[in-house]
Amino acid sequence: MNAVGAPLKRREDPKLLVGEGKYVDDIQVPGQLWMGMVRSPMAHAKIESIDTSAAEQAEGVHAVYTGPQLQEMGLWLAPLPCAWLVTDDMVNPPHYPLAMDEVHHVGEIVAIVLADSRYGAADAAELVVVDYAPLDPVASIAAARDGDATAHSEHDTNKAFHWPLVPDPDALDAAFANASHTVKAEFVQQRLIPAAMEPRGVLAVPSPMGGDVTLYSATQVPHILKVMAAATTGIPESKIRVIAPAVGGGFGAKLNINPDEILAISLANKLGRAVRWTESRTEAAFSTHQGRGQLQTIELAADADGKLMGCRVHIDADMGAYMMLITPGVPLLGSFLYTGVYAVPAFGFTCDGYFTNLTPTDAYRGAGRPEASYAIERAMDILAAEVGIGPDEIRRRNYLGGGDYFENLEVPSTLVFDSGHYGPNLDKALELAGYDDLRAEQARRRDAGERKQLGIGMVTYVEICGLAPSRALGGLNYGAGGWEHATVRLLPTGKAEVVSGSTPHGQGHETTWSQIVGDKLGIPPEDVTVLHSDTAISPLGLDTYGSRSLAVGGVAIAAACDKVVEKAKQIAAHSMEASADDLEFDGGMFSVSGSPDKQMAIQEIAFGAFTAHDLPDGMEPNLQEQVTFDPPNFVFPFGTHVCTVEIDEETGNVELLSYVAVDDCGNQINPMIVEGQLHGGIVQGVAQALWEEACYDEDGNLTNPSLMDYLVPSPTEVPSMVTDYTVTPSTSNPLGVKGAGEAGTISSAAAVMNAVVDALSPYGVKDMDMPATPQRVWRTIHEAKNGGAA
Amino acid sequence: MEVSMSVNGETRTSEVEPRTLLVHHLRDELGLTGTNIGCDTSSCGACTIHVDGESVKSCTMLAVQADGASITTIEGLASADGELHPMQAAFMECHGLQCGYCTPGMVMAATSLVAENPDGLDEAAVREGLEGNLCRCTGYHNIVKAVLSVGGGA
Numbered sequence: 001m002n003a004v005g006a007p008l009k010r011r012e013d014p015k016l017l018v019g020e021g022k023y024v025d026d027i028q029v030p031g032q033l034w035m036g037m038v039r040s041p042m043a044h045a046k047i048e049s050i051d052t053s054a055a056e057q058a059e060g061v062h063a064v065y066t067g068p069q070l071q072e073m074g075l076w077l078a079p080l081p082c083a084w085l086v087t088d089d090m091v092n093p094p095h096y097p098l099a100m101d102e103v104h105h106v107g108e109i110v111a112i113v114l115a116d117s118r119y120g121a122a123d124a125a126e127l128v129v130v131d132y133a134p135l136d137p138v139a140s141i142a143a144a145r146d147g148d149a150t151a152h153s154e155h156d157t158n159k160a161f162h163w164p165l166v167p168d169p170d171a172l173d174a175a176f177a178n179a180s181h182t183v184k185a186e187f188v189q190q191r192l193i194p195a196a197m198e199p200r201g202v203l204a205v206p207s208p209m210g211g212d213v214t215l216y217s218a219t220q221v222p223h224i225l226k227v228m229a230a231a232t233t234g235i236p237e238s239k240i241r242v243i244a245p246a247v248g249g250g251f252g253a254k255l256n257i258n259p260d261e262i263l264a265i266s267l268a269n270k271l272g273r274a275v276r277w278t279e280s281r282t283e284a285a286f287s288t289h290q291g292r293g294q295l296q297t298i299e300l301a302a303d304a305d306g307k308l309m310g311c312r313v314h315i316d317a318d319m320g321a322y323m324m325l326i327t328p329g330v331p332l333l334g335s336f337l338y339t340g341v342y343a344v345p346a347f348g349f350t351c352d353g354y355f356t357n358l359t360p361t362d363a364y365r366g367a368g369r370p371e372a373s374y375a376i377e378r379a380m381d382i383l384a385a386e387v388g389i390g391p392d393e394i395r396r397r398n399y400l401g402g403g404d405y406f407e408n409l410e411v412p413s414t415l416v417f418d419s420g421h422y423g424p425n426l427d428k429a430l431e432l433a434g435y436d437d438l439r440a441e442q443a444r445r446r447d448a449g450e451r452k453q454l455g456i457g458m459v460t461y462v463e464i465c466g467l468a469p470s471r472a473l474g475g476l477n478y479g480a481g482g483w484e485h486a487t488v489r490l491l492p493t494g495k496a497e498v499v500s501g502s503t504p505h506g507q508g509h510e511t512t513w514s515q516i517v518g519d520k521l522g523i524p525p526e527d528v529t530v531l532h533s534d535t536a537i538s539p540l541g542l543d544t545y546g547s548r549s550l551a552v553g554g555v556a557i558a559a560a561c562d563k564v565v566e567k568a569k570q571i572a573a574h575s576m577e578a579s580a581d582d583l584e585f586d587g588g589m590f591s592v593s594g595s596p597d598k599q600m601a602i603q604e605i606a607f608g609a610f611t612a613h614d615l616p617d618g619m620e621p622n623l624q625e626q627v628t629f630d631p632p633n634f635v636f637p638f639g640t641h642v643c644t645v646e647i648d649e650e651t652g653n654v655e656l657l658s659y660v661a662v663d664d665c666g667n668q669i670n671p672m673i674v675e676g677q678l679h680g681g682i683v684q685g686v687a688q689a690l691w692e693e694a695c696y697d698e699d700g701n702l703t704n705p706s707l708m709d710y711l712v713p714s715p716t717e718v719p720s721m722v723t724d725y726t727v728t729p730s731t732s733n734p735l736g737v738k739g740a741g742e743a744g745t746i747s748s749a750a751a752v753m754n755a756v757v758d759a760l761s762p763y764g765v766k767d768m769d770m771p772a773t774p775q776r777v778w779r780t781i782h783e784a785k786n787g788g789a790a
Numbered sequence: 791m792e793v794s795m796s797v798n799g800e801t802r803t804s805e806v807e808p809r810t811l812l813v814h815h816l817r818d819e820l821g822l823t824g825t826n827i828g829c830d831t832s833s834c835g836a837c838t839i840h841v842d843g844e845s846v847k848s849c850t851m852l853a854v855q856a857d858g859a860s861i862t863t864i865e866g867l868a869s870a871d872g873e874l875h876p877m878q879a880a881f882m883e884c885h886g887l888q889c890g891y892c893t894p895g896m897v898m899a900a901t902s903l904v905a906e907n908p909d910g911l912d913e914a915a916v917r918e919g920l921e922g923n924l925c926r927c928t929g930y931h932n933i934v935k936a937v938l939s940v941g942g943g944a
Contacts, residue, residue, distance in 0.1 A: 009882055009883065009885075010882070010885065012890070013881070013882040013887060013890075014874070014882070015890075016887055016890030016893055017864075017868075017874060017878040017881060017882060017887070017890075017893060017897065018824065018864060018865065018867070018868050018874070018878065019822070019823070019824015019825065019863065019864035019865045019894050020824065021824075021890045021891075022823070023823075023826070023891065025817075025823075025827070026817075026823035028818075028821075118814070118818065119807070119809070119810075119814075195926060196889070196891075196926055197826075197828045197834065197836060197889065197891040197892045197924065197925065197926050197927075198826070198828065198889065198891040199827075199828070246889075246890065246891075247889065248826070248828075248889045248890065248891025248892075249888075249889040249891060249926050249927055251926065280830045281828065281829035281830045281831070281834075282830055282831075505889055506888035506889030506890065506927050507888070508888070672885050673885070675885075676885050676888055676927075676928060676932060679928055679929035679930075679931040679932065680888065680926070680927045680928050680929045681929075682929055683929035683930070684926070684929075706829065706830065706831045706833065707828075707829045707831055707833035707834055707924065708831045708833050712924050712926065714920075714921045714922070714923075714924060715916070715917040715920045715921060715923070715925075715930040715933070715934065716917045716918055716921050718929060718930060720913065720931050720934060720935075721929065721931055744929075
């Protein structure tokens, strides 16, 4: 009876398939007030005046408030939180739910209306008249770094922090001084809009029975939100209940503490009425945080054979207008991965964070690690060309452990990789892709001068996930821990109930957790109920992000099950008058070694633990155990992806012909779910490479805020994918599991761009910015052909 | 204005503001919240329903335009005894959903696509047919697989 490892169908699905998934906007309560947001159309301006009179008189309007009014009412005690003060001197301008006297990005809230209907709130918001005095906007990271304007007029610089990770500067300089080959490349990580299909929304409901207030939010982090809402509003933590109902995707965009959340809970608490808001898609593009936004410079030093000697990285990171929950920490999450899967004796990384007058950045699927993976994997291709060997060979020559199995290996960025085995993983990917045949076909097309040329790109990535050992986070100045909590109880009826601090939004936790618990307790997975995402039911938790749920939360559940079984064993020994040491536990049955007829089912023991009529002396009734697991180390999944593109040289169009992914996330609990995670992740990274970019004009206006012109891929743009696995169990946890939620995104942008550049290499093209749109590809081809002019 | 329509086999009559979008009418007035809203430009397809047998993005119609129409939403697709429609079952079987938010619209669009192509669809036709429906979780791989398992023909 092994549920673990089986592709069990998801228990989450039936409700979602018939329209019974309850997302925030689906929940209606009597007497609710709708918030309508009045947002700044200016990227940077002083607020001269706000006239709310017309809005106040509109039908169905309850109230209209400006920032200073809400401040005066005591709606908040503190600005919105940033939990990651990456340096002691980091600049962190106060970020209130509403602008006080100066706006710092288009979409910042300057006033709110409360009305009795969805449409009424939107109408009334239109009636608020705001006078602005424009200030010079800082509309790009380069302008922030090099220009005169400052994004916050009270500061004389846009630089927020400088963060170095240079373990041995002398060794790094020596590596470059002694190298046979050096390459230097600059990459742009364009801003991306996360665009989870469910827009964010909130509903705060004061309890009619007492002083508490319940906040429903489309959030990945109800537990963190509860703590931060208490700290920000002054409502006692014990009076706040946060519920993340069905949540329609997150990808990091729902990992924040947003103005609307603080406004809703605080207004509901003050007014005694339910307060709600649901963002429109276009509103989301301006107001919900964005991802990426970095200028990267990477230099590699190598010997004559292409073996790496050193890696030096600098990035300028775009914070946007404010530090949100983990804005400044995102580039740092990547800092440790710029040497990728390679043995690099000397390493140095520096990051400067800059403010701009653009929407704040923060976590987006992979958060810092896709950027790092992109830089090293693109640079390795450039180095391969410099050395004159193939992209597969440059990787083989540099893999950690020589491509052989290793465990607990310290790398120059000071991390200890749990386990890796890169050589066979590459072999498998190349074989599945038919690599030699692809190269032959590429050569044939080139020789024939065909209009549609092939490009083949490969990536071997590693990611750091399973966030995170609390001490490691403390060492990085992060303001919280990285543990996860689980409670497992075997009920009197023999069914199990699991309370998980992880908070799913599409990952299938209920199914996966039931598989772990079913096997551990020897009961059918169908007999396991999983409770989560409600701080009243699951008071302890640190939620879902950073591919942490299984490697931290799942491990906590398994450990709690072990404790349940251990207690049950003591009861079984007592009941059967045997020594606990003589008991075996298999398939839910305790039996006495050598006396196979003496046995007791764990469900029977659960009932006995409930009645407590005959428990061992001093034992507490009931079978319920809890574990808070703080991982001793991160986990480091890896894999090799091979992508083939076809470029139409006449139109510049890039078509994905095939995508092969061989991933290694250690032991798998539900391979169907793992594969689904990879599919989605891969397409999100492909989208960065080929289509997606949040485009801004020089005044700081987002020019493509809707799904008509921000190109989230549709089914026609991507092919079906080929996925396979190698299995190298983690040494960081007893389940041997790693993580799979972000892996696809961490690898695929580089794989695609390596393929695009490979296709264009006969023209001497060595690099191209993302996204590789038809226009950009066409221009690159023609500039290369014409020696610089399109 | 008064509008009356058959929704999942039941006649529903209500007073609406003339500007009310059909999707808001279904969700806020009739309580049929299975039909989701994912954008404001008719790009994402999360609100896809059937109007007189054809798939329609319900954010592109006013409620008053549906006066007299026969509407099926995701709540009306499974049989009365709760058995899933073959397309719903295929999505579950093929892991064609993760967060589930695009799913009602995707399933409604897919059932309509299959009905319009009784001779069967190939992968390219499925992808073309679902072009107006966006999913951010699945990369479409398993959605396409699910639709082909129902409407792929012989």
